[in-house]
Amino acid sequence: MRDISWFDPIYSSQRVFRKLLDCMARPGKVVEIREFEASAWNFTYVAAVALTLMDEETTFATLGPDWEEFASFCKFHTGSKPVTAEKADFVFINGEYYSPELEKIRRGNLLFPDQGATVICRVSSIYSGELRSDLEGIFLRLKGPGILGERELALNGLTKENLACLKKLNSEFPLGVDIILVSFNGNLACIPRSSNIRYR
Amino acid sequence: MGYIPIKGGKAAIEAAEELVDYFRLRGGSNPIEVKQIQDQMRLAVDRVMGEGSLYAPFHAALALKQAEGDTIEASFLLRAYRSTLPRIGYSLVADTREMVVIRRISAAFKDIPGGQILGPTRDYSLRLLNFCLAQEDSTYVKEFLKKFTPEVLKARTDLMEEVPSFPKVVDILRAEGLLETPNSIEEPKKIIDITRQPLTFPAPRAARLQAMARGETGGLMALAYSSMRGYGNIHPTLGELRVGYVPLRIKHRTRPDEVVTVGEILVTEAEIISQMMNADDGFPRFTLGYGLCFGHNEIKAISMAVLDRTMRSNSKETPAPAEDEEFVLYHIDGIEASGFTAHWKLPHYVTFQSVLDRLRKTQKPGIKDENQQ
Amino acid sequence: MYSGYNFAFLDEQSKKEIRRRILKAVAIPGYQVPFVSRELPIAQGWGTGGLQLTMSLIGPDDILKVIDQGSDDVVNAVNIRKFLVFTTGVRTTEDTREATLIQTRHRIPEEPLEDWQILVFQVPYPEPLRRVEPSETKTREMHAEADYSRLWVYLYEDIVRWGEISIGAQYPVRVNGRYVMDPSPIPRWDVPRLNMAETLFLFGAGREKRIYAVPPHTKVEPLEFSDYHFRVEDFTGKQCSLCGSTDTYLDEIIDDTTGARRYVCSDTSYCAKRQQMNEKGGKNAQGKTIA
Numbered sequence: 110m111r112d113i114s115w116f117d118p119i120y121s122s123q124r125v126f127r128k129l130l131d132c133m134a135r136p137g138k139v140v141e142i143r144e145f146e147a148s149a150w151n152f153t154y155v156a157a158v159a160l161t162l163m164d165e166e167t168t169f170a171t172l173g174p175d176w177e178e179f180a181s182f183c184k185f186h187t188g189s190k191p192v193t194a195e196k197a198d199f200v201f202i203n204g205e206y207y208s209p210e211l212e213k214i215r216r217g218n219l220l221f222p223d224q225g226a227t228v229i230c231r232v233s234s235i236y237s238g239e240l241r242s243d244l245e246g247i248f249l250r251l252k253g254p255g256i257l258g259e260r261e262l263a264l265n266g267l268t269k270e271n272l273a274c275l276k277k278l279n280s281e282f283p284l285g286v287d288i289i290l291v292s293f294n295g296n297l298a299c300i301p302r303s304s305n306i307r308y309r
Numbered sequence: 310m311g312y313i314p315i316k317g318g319k320a321a322i323e324a325a326e327e328l329v330d331y332f333r334l335r336g337g338s339n340p341i342e343v344k345q346i347q348d349q350m351r352l353a354v355d356r357v358m359g360e361g362s363l364y365a366p367f368h369a370a371l372a373l374k375q376a377e378g379d380t381i382e383a384s385f386l387l388r389a390y391r392s393t394l395p396r397i398g399y400s401l402v403a404d405t406r407e408m409v410v411i412r413r414i415s416a417a418f419k420d421i422p423g424g425q426i427l428g429p430t431r432d433y434s435l436r437l438l439n440f441c442l443a444q445e446d447s448t449y450v451k452e453f454l455k456k457f458t459p460e461v462l463k464a465r466t467d468l469m470e471e472v473p474s475f476p477k478v479v480d481i482l483r484a485e486g487l488l489e490t491p492n493s494i495e496e497p498k499k500i501i502d503i504t505r506q507p508l509t510f511p512a513p514r515a516a517r518l519q520a521m522a523r524g525e526t527g528g529l530m531a532l533a534y535s536s537m538r539g540y541g542n543i544h545p546t547l548g549e550l551r552v553g554y555v556p557l558r559i560k561h562r563t564r565p566d567e568v569v570t571v572g573e574i575l576v577t578e579a580e581i582i583s584q585m586m587n588a589d590d591g592f593p594r595f596t597l598g599y600g601l602c603f604g605h606n607e608i609k610a611i612s613m614a615v616l617d618r619t620m621r622s623n624s625k626e627t628p629a630p631a632e633d634e635e636f637v638l639y640h641i642d643g644i645e646a647s648g649f650t651a652h653w654k655l656p657h658y659v660t661f662q663s664v665l666d667r668l669r670k671t672q673k674p675g676i677k678d679e680n681q682q
Numbered sequence: 683m684y685s686g687y688n689f690a691f692l693d694e695q696s697k698k699e700i701r702r703r704i705l706k707a708v709a710i711p712g713y714q715v716p717f718v719s720r721e722l723p724i725a726q727g728w729g730t731g732g733l734q735l736t737m738s739l740i741g742p743d744d745i746l747k748v749i750d751q752g753s754d755d756v757v758n759a760v761n762i763r764k765f766l767v768f769t770t771g772v773r774t775t776e777d778t779r780e781a782t783l784i785q786t787r788h789r790i791p792e793e794p795l796e797d798w799q800i801l802v803f804q805v806p807y808p809e810p811l812r813r814v815e816p817s818e819t820k821t822r823e824m825h826a827e828a829d830y831s832r833l834w835v836y837l838y839e840d841i842v843r844w845g846e847i848s849i850g851a852q853y854p855v856r857v858n859g860r861y862v863m864d865p866s867p868i869p870r871w872d873v874p875r876l877n878m879a880e881t882l883f884l885f886g887a888g889r890e891k892r893i894y895a896v897p898p899h900t901k902v903e904p905l906e907f908s909d910y911h912f913r914v915e916d917f918t919g920k921q922c923s924l925c926g927s928t929d930t931y932l933d934e935i936i937d938d939t940t941g942a943r944r945y946v947c948s949d950t951s952y953c954a955k956r957q958q959m960n961e962k963g964g965k966n967a968q969g970k971t972i973a
Binding site: 318319321322385388389391392393395503504505506507508509510511635639644645647648649650651652655656657658659660661662663664665666667668670671 | 687691693716717718720721722723725726727728730750751752755756757758759760761764787788789806817818819844845846848849850851852867868869870871889891915916931932933934948
C-alpha cells in the first residue's frame, strides 16, 4: 500500500482545494499542481484530489479497468466506502475508456440537486487554446457562469463517448454532475453542470 | 465615552472582558471551587451537560463558573469545547434495562414490579425557602455525612444480596399486546447523526430525538406544555420515568469481538403512553413517546417524550405548533436561539440606512399622515 | 500549531465537508446547499457561517481583511479577525486591494475586486422566500420548481401599498436566470456589484446551515417590474464629511451635541485612502484648497 507522506493533510489539502475552487468557479481554466512531483505514480494527482475531498462520510465508485490499486488506496487512506456507480458521491473514470455505468450515476433531484455526483476524470493532458494537431483529442468551447464570453479547452485522452454521456447527464439543469479533469502531470480543469459545452 | 462602533473596537472589547471579571469577583467572597458546583449544583451541571451535548461534569461545572451561573452561556461554552474534541468512535447501543436505578416511578399503575422508588426528589416537598441553608457550615456537612453514610452503605449491602429488578412498564404493556411494538416504529438501518449530516424534512425519528436531547429545557417545556394544554391531541400518561446510571460499551479497536465497558453515564428516561392509533397490523394500540437526556433532568425528559409523540401526529391540516416538526426542531436549540436573539445587538446601521431611504421615499408629499386630519 | 488548535481552528474533517459543499454551491449558482455547521466559540447568528467558509478556504499565505458594516474597526469584525489570526497567524490588512480573502458582514467594499480575491459573506437569513413562507419544506419545493410567484405577488402588493418596493437591504435577486437568492443584508447600493463580477462570492449561513455561491461572470438580476424598477439608495445632496465623497454608500450620524445630521463613508478604509489623497492634493473634504 502506497503511503501518503507526500501529502500534508492540512496544507496540501488547502492548496489543492483552492485550485479546485478556482477551476470550478472558472470552468475551463487550466491550473497546475506541481508540488507532488516527488512521487512517481500515474495516479498521484487523482489521489491528491481524493485525499483533499474524500473521507468516511463519502462513497465512491471507479469505472473501467486499471483502478484496483487506486481503489484500495482510496478506501484505506480516506475511509471512503466503495459502492456501485448509481450510489457514489465520487465517480472515477479514465477519459479513454467508456463505461456504460456512467449513464446511471447520480444527478441529484430537484429538491436536492447538490446530491449529484462529482466525476473525477483522468486524462493524458489538459491545456487552453487550440488542440495541438499532432495529438488525438477533443476541443471544447465552454459558456456559462464563471466564463466571460467563451472559454476554450483542449483535452487529450477523453473520448467523445464519455463527453457525450456527461453532456447528457447535465442536460437538465440544475440536475447533473460536476466534472474535475486531472491530467497525469498535474493539470486541473473543472466543468460544473452549469456550463454549456460545445465540442469537436 | 459611549460605545462608538466606528473606532477603538479592539480596546473596547478588551475592557469589556476585564469588566466581566470584575463583576464576577468584586464581591470579594471566596472563589467558588469547581468541585462545589459539581457537588452542590448537580442539577445545573446536568442541565448544562444535556444542552451542551457533552457528558463531562467537571467541564460543565467549570463552564457554569465561567458563565456566572448563566446555563445557556455555559452550554454554549461546552458545545464550543465539544467541537474541538476528536471523535474516536461510537458506543454500542445502550440498554436502559441495565440501568442502576436511583429513581423510578410510573403514573400509569399504582404499583409496578420492582416498586415505585421515589429516589432523590423534591416533588413532594413543600416549596418553602429554607433559611437554615444560609448557615450551613462544614461542621454540619461532616455531621450529616457521618450519620447518613452508614445508612447508605447498609442499604447497599442489603441490595447486594438481593438485587432488585425493574422490568420496564412498556415491556409489560407490549407483552399484553397493548402497546405498539418496535417493528411498527421506523428503524433506520444506519442511524443519522445530526452533527454530521444536514437535517432535512421529513426528519427521521432518530434526528428528532437527537435534536431534542441537546435542546434547551425551557424551550422544550414551553412547546410540550402547549400540547398538554390543548394545542394538540395527545392525552399522555407517564408510563415510566427512570433516573440512573447506564453502562457504555464499545468494541475493542483491534480485537472487534471483544466488548469493553468504558464507563457509565447518568441519564433520565421518560416513556409516555399516548392515545390509541391503528398500528401497522390494523389493530388499535397505545403509542409511545420517548425522551432521554444526560443527567438528572425530568422536565426535559418528559417534555421530549411528549414532543416525540406530538411530532408523529402528522396532522396535515394546520398542525398545532408542537405537531409541526419543522417548527419544533428549528426552535429548540438553545445555542442557536440565544445566539440569534443576541445578534440583534450587533450593528445594523447599514441595513437600517437602506430601510430609512425606503421610508423617506414613500413619505412623499402626496401621502397624508393619518394623524393630520 | 502554536495556538493549541488546528490551523484555522476547524478540524480537517469539518473543513473537507465544507469544501465539498462549496464546490457544489459554485456548480449550482444561487442554490442553497445544506451543510452541517460546527459550533464555534463565537455565537450562532454572529458570523459562524462566514467564519466556517473562511476557515475552510484560508492558507498561511492568504492576506485577510474582515469588515462589518463596511468597517474594519467595528467590534464584531475585530473579534472575528482576532480569532482567525490567533488560529492561523496570517497577515491581515485593511486595504481592500491587498486582501486575498475578505470576510464581510452586510457590505461589499467600494473598490472593485479582482479574480485573485474571494469575498465571503456572513448571512443571517439565506432563504429569500422566508418573507412569504415560514416552512423550509415548502420553500425548498418552490425553488425546485422555480415557482417564485408568491414573491412576485409580495413585491406587487408592496407597490400597491406604498407606491414603491419597500425592501431596503436584503433585496432578492435572480442568479443565472434560475435561482432566486438572498444576497445577505447588503444595501441595494451593493447589489449591482454582484452582477458579472471578476470575483467569486461565497455566502455562509451557520445557524441556518446553508452555503451558496455566485461565480464570477454570472448574471445577478434584482427582481423588478418593467414599470417599477430596482433603485439604489439616494444620497443626492449628501457627501462624506471626512473625504467629500459623493459616490459611496454613506452612514448617517446624529451629532452628539447639536443633533444635526452628517454623513460618513461606510467603507472606512476606502474613505481613509481618499482622505490621504485629499491631503496630498492639498484639498479638504469639501474640495476646497487648503493652504
